[in-house]
Amino acid sequence: MLDTALREWARTRLTEIGWADVVVGIPCFNSERTIAHVMKAASEGMSKYFPGRALILLVSDGGSTDYTREVAQKTKLARGVDKVVTIYRGVPGKGTSLRCIFEAALLLEAKACAVVDSDLRSITPEWIRALVSPIFEQGYDFVSPFYIRHKHDATITNNIARGLIQALYGRRLRQPIGGEFGLSPKLMKTLTAEDVWETDVAKFGIDIWMTTIAICEGFKICETFLGSKIHDAKDPSSSLSPMFTQVVGTMFAMMKKYERAWRAVKGSDPVPMIGGASLAEPEPVDVSLESLVLRFREGMDHFGTLWMGIVGAERFAELSALEAREPEAFEFPMDLWVHVVYSFAVAYNRWKGDRRQLVDMMVPIYFARVAGFVAQSRRLTTPEAEALIERQAQRFEELKGDFIARWDSGEGTTVRPAAPPARSDGAAPGPGAPEPQAAPVPPPVPGP
Known part of the structure; x- marks a missing residue:
């Protein structure tokens, strides 16, 4: 593992600056269209709400191939805000970008750090106050965002991250992988000391990893209201496969690390909310039902045999019945989904192959x-x-007892693929066939 994500030039520049009260970091990759707006709004918030303090805005770039860094260098910031634009070192991904930001904040002995995504179109100066003030004024270590998002946005959050955080760790956080956070130096020291920077934590696993550590290690956490989130939303069927794999893989891995913690949790509690919610309607998000259902049918063709070994024959029969449903009238029972998630979590922690x-x-x-x-x-x-x-989050909580029983027994889970599934053309895989590969997916989408 690299000992730092900071390049030598950046470290020298930060040493020259000396210290800061507030650091706001922006992880980015190919964000030339939005980076200037995010930088201006963030710097205005820093200048307006934290006057007289030492303020640093750091752009942590992943080697953009467009003009992101050039735009960032030319963008004028609000009065009293210094700027550092750098390329991070290490595994390409959002997690490494945040590691660079945290290391910079610690080097500057900052009293608070906030991070905001580079594709935001709805960010306002007030977001910076909302993320930083709870750390300064109320002693929180981790400030998680709460936004009003379109009902078809945040599909990974809504369908798995939120439910598992509530059921396993007993905290009702609505946006555990939101993208905007506030952190204390104590939490940043804990995060940067972890030896995880060559795993999926270095990529899209970073947000759920931070959230889980903040909860399980006893840091003081809250939610802060940020209003509507408008960003470059992605159609799940065409863009979110790599993100899903990295986020969910990280969640499943953390379940093993914090098994003692989640076994002891009974029920759940809300997290303190800073600020009030708005009824503003968010920007619509287009989702292709046809593409989603097609990808499911292709998955059944590729992985059906393995799915049955993981979820069990009864639940697999329910999954198989979904194939015949038309996209516009598609239904997926809530309890079936919760069972599937828990079954894969059990299988992940017993799997002998490539997790x-x-x-x-x-x-x-x-x-x-x-x-x-x-x-x-x-x-x-x-x-x-x-x-x-x-x-749905409540059903994750209510079915936790069944999950624990299966976790302990391993019942109904295949610990390794005994044989490749049948081919879609009906032919046998043949002797010596390799383990089945995942269905082709689009290349990873840089950014959160």
Whole structure:
């Protein structure tokens, strides 16, 4: 593992600056269209709400091939805010970018750090106050965002991250992988000391990893209201496969690390909320039901035999029945989804093969769950859709006992692929065939 994500030039520049009270970091990759707006809004918030303090805005770039760094260098910031634009060192990904920001903040002995995504179009100066003030004024270590998001946005958050955090660790955090956070130096020291920077934590696993550590290691956490989030939202069927694999793989891995903690958790509690919620309607997000259902059917063709070994014959029969449903009327029962997630979590911690490949095999079922939710919520208001999401998180909590029983027994889980699944053309795989590979997915989408 590299001992630092900071390049020598950046370290020298930060040493020259000497110290800071507040550091705001922006992880970015190919964000030339939005980076200037984010930088201006962030710097205005720093200048307006923290006057007289030493303020640093750090752009942590992943080697952009467009003009992101050039735009960042030319962008004028608000009065009193210094700027550092650098390329981080290490495994390409958002996690390494944040590691660079945290190391810079610690080097500057900052009293608080906030991070905001580079593709935001709805960020305002008030976001910086909302993320930083709870650390300065109320002694929080971890400030998690709460936004009003379109009901079809945040599909990984709503369908798995939120439910597992609530059920396993007993905290009702609504955006555990939101992208915008506030952190104390104490938490940043804990995070940067971890030897995880060559895993999926260095990529999209970073947000859920930070959230889990903040909860399980006893840091003081809260949520802060940021209003509507408008960003470059992605159609799940075309863009979110790599993110899903990295986020969910990280969650499953953390379940082993913190098994003692989640076994002791009974029920769940809300997290303190800073600020009030708004009823503003977020920008619509387009989702292709046809593409989601097609990817599920392809997954059934590729992985059906393995799915049956993981979820059990009864649940697999329920999955198989979904294939015949038309996209516009697609349904995916909530309890079936919760069972699938827990079954893959059990399998992950007993799997003898490639665990990333195992999570890849879960992606088509995730697409089916998203299709079911989109079809079910299409005519619902945002609050009505939110009620469905809350109910699903509650079902994760209610079915935790069954999950623990299966975790202990391993019942119904295949610990390694005994044989490749049948080919879609009906031919046998043949002797010496390799383990099945995940269905082709689009290349990773840089950014959160």
